[in-house]
Amino acid sequence: MSDLPLARRDQIAGRLSAGQAVIAAALANEFGVSEDAIRRDLRALAAEGRCRRVYGGALPIAGGMTPMAARIGQDRERKLALARTAVRSIARGEFLFLDSGSTNLALAEVLPDDFDLTIATNAVDIAAAVLHRQDLHLIVIGGSVHAAVGGCVDADALMQVQRLNIDRCFVGACAVSAQGGISALDPTDAAFKRTLLSLSRVSVAMVTNEKLETRAPHRIAAAKTISQTIVEHDAPAARLALLRRAGATIVTASPPA
Missing domain, CATH: 3.40.50.1360 (Rossmann fold)
Structure with missing residues (x-):
């Protein structure tokens, strides 16, 4: 797996778009990075309205629940x-x-x-x-x-x-x-x-x-x-x-x- 942050983030975003929940610890192990790095990815994706942060990971957002912004x-x-x-x-x-x-x-x-x-x-x-x-x-x-x-x-x-x-x-x-x-x-x-x-x-x-x-x-x-x-x-x-x-x-x- 690529260790480039943007490439990693795109892969995570793809899974969320497909309706998959993601777990920070599992992603950190898969990509060979720290959980802090994964949490930064998830924060960035949440700010873009592409996921909803939850304890330990993130959930996909249903189409109608895209943030108002x-x-x-x-x-x-x-x-x-x-x-x-x-x-x-x-x-x-x-x-x-x-x-x-x-x-x-x-x-x-x-x-x-x-x-x-x-x-x-x-x-x-x-x-x-x-x-x-x-x-x-x-x-x-x-x-x-x-x-x-x-x-x-x-x-x-x-x-x-x-x-x-x-x-x-x-x-x-x-x-x-x-x-x-x-x-x-x-x-x-x-x-x-x-x-x-x-x-x-x-x-x-x-x-x-x-x-x-x-x-x-x-x-x-x-x-x-x-x-x-x-x-x-x-x-x-x-x-x-x-x-x-x-x-x-x-x-x-x-x-x-």
């Missing part, structure tokens, strides 16, 4: 197209909740001006984006930040959100399907989202194509319970037909600018 720049124009469609239904003076998610971050960028909107969010990046707008009232739901989710979904955050009466929530979803409804990869995140939906008069999910008719382990709600599911302009017709048969209300976004 790594998702922000992905498919930006498509997410903005979803967001521009979503804002059309927002009424003046509404109290909105923007759940964690890169598509909801895109929504924060295109909220209408001078609509006397109050925005609550549990997401760090969304709060920062809203803070730059002088015409928006901001409420931040705090707690311990979950790096992959990109926001706070712990017990403190859950307690804070239960005090709100929300007009319209934009809920993040890791997967959406006719049979599985909308679902999440993290159980704590899913519990937070279920509570959020129960407190909201209207619920909206903006869904990019790769999430349609996929499943995640933690169910949030049935597809028919979401007030609007906004999909991309080129969403596969067969997948949309399944969702409509399950009772989902589908809104199709305009093509990206």
